[in-house]
Amino acid sequence: GLSSAAALSRRPASTGAVLRSAVPLPPAFQVPLPLPPVLSGAEIEIVQREVTAEILPGVPTRLWTYGGTFPGPTIESRRGHAVTVAHRNELPVPTVVHLHGGRTPAESDGYPTDLVLPAGWGHAGHGMHDPRAVTSEVTRSYTFPLDQRATMLWYHDHRMDFTAPAIWRGLAGMHIVRDASEESLELPSGVRELPLMIADRAFAADGSLAYPSIDTTLQMHPGVQEPYIAGVLGDVILVNGAPWPVHEVDGARYRLRILNASNARHYDLEAVLDDGRRLDLVQIGADQGLLRAPVIHRNLPIAPAERYDVILDFGQVPVGSRVRIVNRMGSGRARDVMAFSVVRKAADGSRIPEVLSDDLPVWQQSEALRVRDFSFRAGRMGNGHGWLIGGQPFAPDRTDVTTRLGDVEIWRLVADVHHPVHLHLVGFQVLSRGGRAPLPHDAGLKDTVSLRPGESVEIITRFDGYRGRYLFHCHNAEHEDMGMMANLEIT
Ligand code: C2O
Numbered sequence: 001g002l003s004s005a006a007a008l009s010r011r012p013a014s015t016g017a018v019l020r021s022a023v024p025l026p027p028a029f030q031v032p033l034p035l036p037p038v039l040s041g042a043e044i045e046i047v048q049r050e051v052t053a054e055i056l057p058g059v060p061t062r063l064w065t066y067g068g069t070f071p072g073p074t075i076e077s078r079r080g081h082a083v084t085v086a087h088r089n090e091l092p093v094p095t096v097v098h099l100h101g102g103r104t105p106a107e108s109d110g111y112p113t114d115l116v117l118p119a120g121w122g123h124a125g126h127g128m129h130d131p132r133a134v135t136s137e138v139t140r141s142y143t144f145p146l147d148q149r150a151t152m153l154w155y156h157d158h159r160m161d162f163t164a165p166a167i168w169r170g171l172a173g174m175h176i177v178r179d180a181s182e183e184s185l186e187l188p189s190g191v192r193e194l195p196l197m198i199a200d201r202a203f204a205a206d207g208s209l210a211y212p213s214i215d216t217t218l219q220m221h222p223g224v225q226e227p228y229i230a231g232v233l234g235d236v237i238l239v240n241g242a243p244w245p246v247h248e249v250d251g252a253r254y255r256l257r258i259l260n261a262s263n264a265r266h267y268d269l270e271a272v273l274d275d276g277r278r279l280d281l282v283q284i285g286a287d288q289g290l291l292r293a294p295v296i297h298r299n300l301p302i303a304p305a306e307r308y309d310v311i312l313d314f315g316q317v318p319v320g321s322r323v324r325i326v327n328r329m330g331s332g333r334a335r336d337v338m339a340f341s342v343v344r345k346a347a348d349g350s351r352i353p354e355v356l357s358d359d360l361p362v363w364q365q366s367e368a369l370r371v372r373d374f375s376f377r378a379g380r381m382g383n384g385h386g387w388l389i390g391g392q393p394f395a396p397d398r399t400d401v402t403t404r405l406g407d408v409e410i411w412r413l414v415a416d417v418h419h420p421v422h423l424h425l426v427g428f429q430v431l432s433r434g435g436r437a438p439l440p441h442d443a444g445l446k447d448t449v450s451l452r453p454g455e456s457v458e459i460i461t462r463f464d465g466y467r468g469r470y471l472f473h474c475h476n477a478e479h480e481d482m483g484m485m486a487n488l489e490i491t
Pocket residue numbers: 098100156158305422424471473475
């Protein structure tokens with residue numbers, strides 16, 4: 001393979017070359033938008049299993065799934081009503097489930113070495129043993145108190161060193177938390193509220209999902225280092241698991257709950273009519289729930305793992321119009337995301353209130369007990385290339401940050417290339433970006449913030465909720481697997 005010196009001598013790219021699919025791709029805006037099945041209740045069971053699905057018309061694709069679908073079922077819960085999700089692992093590999101954005105006790109937060117073993121490994125003579133798996137089982141119950149603001153979370157695999165390929169193969173689903181105060185707002189709801197998981201993929205000649213092959217020690221095979229190191233990009237854009245889908249809508253407001261579940265791809269979304277006119281994207285919520293007041297965007301950048309809660313008003317365009325959601329940063333076919341076709345006039349009883357929420361926590365800089373600095377940069381890891389936080393790759397047994405329950409802190413994050421930085425357990429506010437005021441899309445309470453190349457971002461949060469061992473990391477999934485993760489101990 002390439003020597004690490006060669007890999008390190010080039011300035012690392014933010015994202016790699018796009019993997020090219022080796023099967024015919026369908027035209028855009030033909031496949032209907034799927035909506036994942038919905039699960040609710042205090043006790044939920046999900047079987048993680050392999051299925052064959054037809055993502056591209058006529059092409060069978062093997063997937064790893066939560067419950068047989070990609071995305072997995074959308075879990076709907078209410079604030080303060082705990083949910084226990086029992087995950088049984090019928091996949092060929094160990095898994096770990098993390099509820100991204102959940103305010104979850106550490107034992108249910110899905111620590112990367114806290115494995116759910118494959119049910120198939122129990123058989124004598126299989127010969128596969130993972131030394132880290134001593135306390136693990138084939139079914140694992142995770143309890144989520146969900147004592148937190150209403151918002152859309154997501155759940156995904158989080159196994160150490162293997163999160164990226166597991167998410168790529170299909171282990172991701174959405175989880176919506178609702179509450180009464182949000183319901184009193186008369187936002188668009190029912191069929192006019194759409195969870196939208198955007199994720200890029202590439203397909204090999206046999207229909208499987210193409211992914212650069214790596215061996216279990218993370219040694220790259222010749223020729224695949226570069227895309228893997230930078231982060232894996234595909235040439236097919238899926239929304240809710242369908243390629244460039246189309247959805248028929250009423251001429252009315254819709255609430256779009258957008259998640260970027262891509263491993264490494266950033267998008268800059270716009271809503272465009274066929275005549276080129278752009279519609280406003282009215283942001284009402286961020287990763288961790290409603291904003292105080294709506295923010296109007298012409299385009300909306302979204303990094304991996306970020307969510308935006310957006311109102312799009314199809315009542316302002318004639319029936320028969322098509323509204324395309326496009327990625328301004330994308331080239332070729334990766335420019336298109338999905339489309340809406342406005343098929344009928346309709347009454348619209350929804351509204352966008354001027355004040356959406358009055359329970360947003362606001363922390364003052366004067367409350368901060370300490371300021372910490374973290375660099376997110378490429379560097380050497382073992383004999384190869386790694387992505388490091390503060391000069392170090394992830395080590396499960398090293399505590400990187402210790403803080404006390406209830407302390408307010410300011411973190412200054414600085415990046416070499418694009419790194420979407422995520423903190424487990426807490427939401428935070430962006431205080432500044434590049435030494436200036438935050439950007440409009442930094443508004444509200446976030447759990448993932450997009451660091452741009454060379455940029456420094458300051459965030460503020462209170463470490464409250466639970467004591468225990470949590471994580472913070474880059475959410476470019478390949479960067480995360482290549483070391484860009486650290487332990488946060490709350491005592
Ligand atoms: Cu979305 Cu630590 O993860």
